[in-house]
Amino acid sequence: MNTSPRLLVIGRSGQVAQALAERAALRGVPLLALGRETLDLASFSGLPEAALAFQPTAVINAAAFTAVDKAEESREEAFAINAHGAGRLAEAVRALSVPFLHLSTDYVYDGSKAAPYVETDPTGPLGVYGTSKLSGEDAVIAAHPQALVFRTAWVYSPFGGNFVKTMLRLAATRDRLTVVDDQIGSPTSAFDIADALLGVARSIGYEGMKGRAGIYHLAGGGETSWCGFARAIFKASAALGGPSLEVEPITTAQYPTPARRPANSRLDCSKLEDAFSLTLPPWQDSLKPIVERLVSEAVADA
Secondary structure: OOOOOOEEEEOOOOHHHHHHHHHHHHHOOOEEEEOOOOOOHHHOOOOOHHHHHHOOOEEEEOOOOOOHHHHOOOHHHHHHHHHHHHHHHHHHHHHHOOOEEEEEEHHHOOOOOOOOEOOOOOOOOOOHHHHHHHHHHHHHHHHOOOOEEEEEOOEEOOOOOOHHHHHHHHHOOOOEEEEEOOOEEOOEEHHHHHHHHHHHHHHOOOHHHHHOOEEEEOOOEOOEEHHHHHHHHHHHHHHOOOOOOEEEEEOHHHOOOOOOOOOEOOEOOHHHHHHHOOOOOEHHHHHHHHHHHHHHHHHHHO
16 A cells, blocks of 8 residues: 555644654645644543544554653653543544554663663563553553554654753853763654654555554664763754753763663664664764754754
């Protein structure tokens, strides 16, 4: 199957949702994104008429409670959106008999494995956010057995709040910065995620999901630490005449947070490549155009 999809995206202001809207517009793919004011997963009771009238060929859930530290004190809200709401949404999409693509996270793992995680590895989230997302995966698959769940990691983009934007903002006011160097993962561009999801939505119909339903890892190629990521951001920025500063490595113990983070967030994406012939670019390659865009926007706004 290789038809033009009509995408219903749940979530409108998040990084992946905005990247999807931009990429879909470039490709001429009809897309309807529903924000929280129209569809709130915390109180989801059914798809609105506008969504049904749109007649989507696939539904992507890019909405989530993503404030990792805040989730520790907002457990009920995190579970309402990430678990219960996601499950009810999957049930509604199943009734439409169209593919359901759901985004999850590396935080479902405890980070103790010495190698990249594969989809069949035991889970063990360290905090409320990861626990709520894992519960959401279970709810989605139970409600829509043909659903596709994509675990991603360290997402960044020109949109919303993320590590890249934070680093560039801090570089404008500081001379040096300390960044954790003992947590390792694969930075992932929201545009790369969007491109992959668009590719999946284009290539697979509801019947075609039956042999490929389940959980997949979807992350940028390669790996680094948060410290290494920060240094790459500043190197790319400096080459463009943008802000840069010196980065000093520290340990997780030196930077305590309300929620514990996995020390290892590396995701093996071989299953995705085998099933859909998709491989995300090296994270360094995807970082450069986003830094360039952010630096250019900062200059334009100055």
